[in-house]
Amino acid sequence: MGLIVKTGKIAITGGIATGKSTVARMFAELGAIILDADQVAREVVEVGTPCWKSLHHLLGPAFFEKDGQLKRRKLRDCIIDDRECRNKVNAILHPSILEKMEQEWQYHHRTHPGRPVIFDIPLLFEGKFHPHFGTIILVYVPQEIQIRRLMERDGLSRPEAEKTLTMQLPIDSKKSLSHLIIDNSYSIDHTKQQVQAVWNQLKN
Ligand SMILES: CC(C)(COP(=O)(O)OP(=O)(O)OC[C@H]1O[C@@H](n2cnc3c(N)ncnc32)[C@H](O)[C@@H]1O)[C@@H](O)C(=O)NCCC(=O)NCCS
Ligand SMILES: Nc1ncnc2c1ncn2[C@@H]1O[C@H](COP(=O)(O)OP(=O)(O)OP(=O)(O)O)[C@@H](O)[C@H]1O
Known part of the structure; x- marks a missing residue:
């Protein structure tokens, strides 16, 4: 430390x-400059994205609103109880979150050097x-x-x-x-x- x-x-x-x-x-x-993983976690599950499609496949329609939005509270309640489901959801989301944050970092590093x-x-x-x-x-x-x-x-x-x-x-x-x-x-x-x-x- x-x-x-x-x-x-x-x-x-x-x-x-x-x-x-x-x-x-x-x-x-x-x-x-702050890059917020929770914010990125929301972006990668926007309707129609690859993560959204994978989640839809994993969880089924009960976890989505009529307009396709993920029911976040329902999923949060579910992953608290079900470790296996949580691991599967994390395995879908985490690589995309990391990749998107890396891209954002590259962008800010280039456009705001020294900050x-x-x-x-x-x-x-x-x-x-x-x-x-x-x-x-x-x-x-x-x-x-x-x-x-x-x-x-x-x-x-x-x-x-x-x-x-x-x-x-x-x-x-x-x-x-x-x-x-x-x-x-x-x-x-x-x-x-x-x-x-x-x-x-x-x-x-
Ligand atoms: C149920 C989902 C959609 C979360 O929904 P919700 O709107 O309730 O939570 P939100 O995204 O606002 O996160 C708030 C906080 O809850 C905790 N949390 C959320 N998801 C998880 C998870 N899968 N495991 C442990 N803690 C979690 C974290 O402390 C997080 O900061 C969950 O599936 C999810 O995976 N969210 C993304 C969490 C994540 O991976 N963040 C970025 C990497 S750190
Ligand atoms: N020093 C403090 N004294 C009293 N309340 C605080 C203090 N710091 C933060 N809080 C309150 O504690 C709560 C949690 O803070 P915050 O939302 O910043 O946490 P977080 O770690 O970002 O949460 P999450 O993991 O859910 O994203 C908020 O309601 C905030 O207003």
Whole structure:
């Protein structure tokens, strides 16, 4: 921990509702370009795309609206309960997500040389994307705070939130796999100060 590899790509990760988007916004305000894996994950399942077709084949019509849109909440509920289905869905989505993000990175690298590009990748370790990155920044909160923020933000009961967490590696286990940790347990200002300190390291 604490070692920044100056070459290579930069990723932000964390667990669900630990504050990755909040921290990514702070980096964006400082001038970073953010590539959001969840956003890309939505783009690759747009109606008619190769991933959409594969998902349709895997899941059947019950998981799609009349206009073809994927029923995301239904799929999320399903993959929480069914590990095999989750692995199949991830195997369809993850290579396309990585490929699209790589293309976007190439584009920004070319058009904005010198401006840090940061990948926001929630499932960095679970999806085994981490070997592609030189600097991994973990947005951390203890599991209890994670559960409370998830319940509040998504209107989930405690059992629902706890079950959602079982889809991901425990947040504490991600600490030793990361180079830098931003502790988002306290105030937004406290987090901003840490983001500024990391930014100074990335820019120097
Ligand atoms: C059910 C799907 C469509 C997610 O729908 P939903 O709108 O509920 O979630 P959303 O995409 O907004 O993701 C919110 C968060 O949920 C968690 N999550 C979502 N999908 C998964 C998954 N397959 N495994 C573990 N956690 C997940 C992540 O922490 C993510 O940041 C799910 O199939 C999916 O695979 N989403 C893409 C997740 C992903 O692969 N992201 C990019 C790579 S990190
Ligand atoms: N320091 C903080 N203090 C209090 N609430 C916070 C703090 N940081 C983030 N939050 C709140 O916690 C929730 C989760 O934050 P955010 O959406 O940024 O997490 P995320 O990791 O991007 O989530 P996801 O994995 O679902 O994409 C949000 O409702 C956000 O407003």
